[in-house]
Amino acid sequence: DTAVSQTPKYLVTQMGNDKSIKCEQNLGHDTMYWYKQDSKKFLKIMFSYNNKELIINETVPNRFSPKSPDKAHLNLHINSLELGDSAVYFCASSQDLGGLAGPTDTQYFGPGTRLTVL
Amino acid sequence: AQSVSQHNHHVILSEAASLELGCNYSYGGTVNLFWYVQYPGQHLQLLLKYFSGDPLVKGIKGFEAEFIKSKFSFNLRKPSVQWSDTAEYFCAVTKAGGSYIPTFGRGTSLIVHP
Numbered sequence: 001d002t003a004v005s006q007t008p009k010y011l012v013t014q015m016g017n018d019k020s021i022k023c024e025q026n027l028g029h030d031t032m033y034w035y036k037q038d039s040k041k042f043l044k045i046m047f048s049y050n051n052k053e054l055i056i057n058e059t060v061p062n063r064f065s066p067k068s069p070d071k072a073h074l075n076l077h078i079n080s081l082e083l084g085d086s087a088v089y090f091c092a093s094s095q096d097l098g099g100l101a102g103p104t105d106t107q108y109f110g111p112g113t114r115l116t117v118l
Numbered sequence: 119a120q121s122v123s124q125h126n127h128h129v130i131l132s133e134a135a136s137l138e139l140g141c142n143y144s145y146g147g148t149v150n151l152f153w154y155v156q157y158p159g160q161h162l163q164l165l166l167k168y169f170s171g172d173p174l175v176k177g178i179k180g181f182e183a184e185f186i187k188s189k190f191s192f193n194l195r196k197p198s199v200q201w202s203d204t205a206e207y208f209c210a211v212t213k214a215g216g217s218y219i220p221t222f223g224r225g226t227s228l229i230v231h232p
Contacts, residue, residue, distance in 0.1 A: 033219070041206055043162075043222040056219050090161060106152070107220060109161040
């Protein structure tokens with residue numbers, strides 16, 4: 001069974017379009033994330049949700065809107081796509097153990113969605 | 119803000135050579151440390167992690183890393199690399215008691231020639 005799945009795996013679209021990427025995890029984790037990996041392989045956090053609530057929203061254009069219908073899903077909707085949005089987007093999840101020690105568990109990554117904006 | 123530095127951006131080795139990839143972080147408090155690996159065309163997966171205890175951590179596939187608190191370092195090592203170790207390697211840090219979002223280094227691209 002796939003722990004963290006994303007669809008689609010590849011997405012090619014024109015500038016100005018609106019698109020969505022879906023993510024599902026079957027690990028029972030509390031926290032889910034979206035990362036963007038650029039052409040130089042730099043991995044940058046975009047959003048984090050804990051129990052369906054937005055926890056972290058890094059400096060990301062408001063054209064990007066995450067939606068978490070339930071704890072197991074975190075979808076990413078992108079409006080008015082631009083050339084600079086081309087990248088690989090990774091979904092991830094982790095179990096938030098909470099407490100002063102903070103989460104100590106591992107991030108489980110999805111396979112990634114390669115977005116190409118033409 | 120914490121930061122993670124991986125000074126070797128590209129490393130090229132022959133099979134059987136020894137490997138050491140550097141990772142330094144800037145945060146002075148208690149941290150959790152990770153190494154992730156991304157094989158060509160695949161997603162990131164955990165190689166090893168340190169939370170507490172023995173600073174020498176053993177991971178999968180013969181990798182190990184040593185946490186040296188005084189040097190703010192968590193270098194990754196493997197005594198003898200294989201062609202199949204060709205991948206991107208990412209060091210990551212989370213801050214205990216603070217934001218649990220990991221900060222990733224920029225990655226090191228390792229190419230192992232057969």
